[in-house]
Amino acid sequence: MFTPELIKKLDQIQTPFYYYDLDLLDDTLAAVNQHGLSKGYHIHFAIKANFNYKILNRILEAGLGIDCVSGREIERAIDAGFNPNQIAFAGVGKTDEELEIGLQHKIYSFNCESIEELIVLNDLASSNGQVADVAIRLNPNIQANTHKYITTGLNENKFGITIDKLPALFELLPELSSIKLKGIHFHIGSQIEDLNPFEQLCDKVNELQTVFEEKGHPLEHINIGGGFGIDYSDPDTHSIPDFKSFFELFDKKLNVRKGQKVHFELGRSIVGQCGSLISKVLFIKEGYTTNFAIIDAGMTELIRPALYQASHRVDVLTSKKSPKIYDVVGPICESSDTFQRGISLPAIERGDLVAIRSAGAYGEVMSSGFNLRDRVKAYYSDEL
């Protein structure tokens, strides 16, 4: 990924910044196409993972739709050229204004997460003389084996309607004449590295689909959500996730009715590996137990290590000297502003360039202005 020519170019740019490899993004999308779209699956990119226009353009060209969780995300997707009928809208706390944005654009699906939300949406749609297409987000109570902050499908999580509320839902639905129940939706968590939770999800979906049918609600579509993980420890060997095994599992396990559509909402697995955060070493400080490599990027540019104890590989781009042990830390006034602890890296000095890898998803979008830092910039492989 980082050739000597590329490193020379990156070294000329004011750090810190995000660098996106659009060729890798295209190759990833080709794999999604080969193993997912070709099976007739409808795949929505979870725009929350990265909302840069250049990235969205490639995703649009590849034939994917969008999964949104805010009104602004709907507007961004439409502005980027996506058709509203390719847009699904989830979220536990949609405001009236955001629901109105969805109604105004006649989006494909409101993925409703509570009975109260259904009632509000029904009222808003009714006052506009509209009927809103809805999928019910169900909470299947499945352990996704991922970090607890990004686990979303357990009873204790705020997401979706729990199974015990189904009788109340079935009772209410006939009264809601301005919504049309089209599907059921799930999303059990993010950075799910083994397929086992997805296999359990298939069993649950099959079971719940029958319950809906028995209550007189045949489903036009099933939405599986996202969550497929990436390899943060070895992004060069596994630059493209194993979409073949992922989609084959659903192909094998999911009971799909004739004419029924199956949707996925993938974020991280599509854009995670194509982005790196590029930063320069400011100082090397010898500590009692380690050497601190203090770089000019911090939790303001990439919050994942501080928030989820996430480990992003750090590559030194400009040194091949014999290795030393470092804690790689940012400049922010918090001890959680640490990218890696006790790792072996080629000996580095002030001015060396490092790449914090696998940062294309939930990196730039979660950056902040804490400490009045500048908003981080982005550069793309096709413009360097």
Ligand code: LLP
């Ligand atoms: N669908 C829904 C309804 C979601 O809430 C999410 C992510 C996705 C799809 C996409 O999931 P993915 O394929 O990217 O795993 N900031 C965290 C991740 C939060 C994910 C939130 N929901 C992180 O940096 O790990």
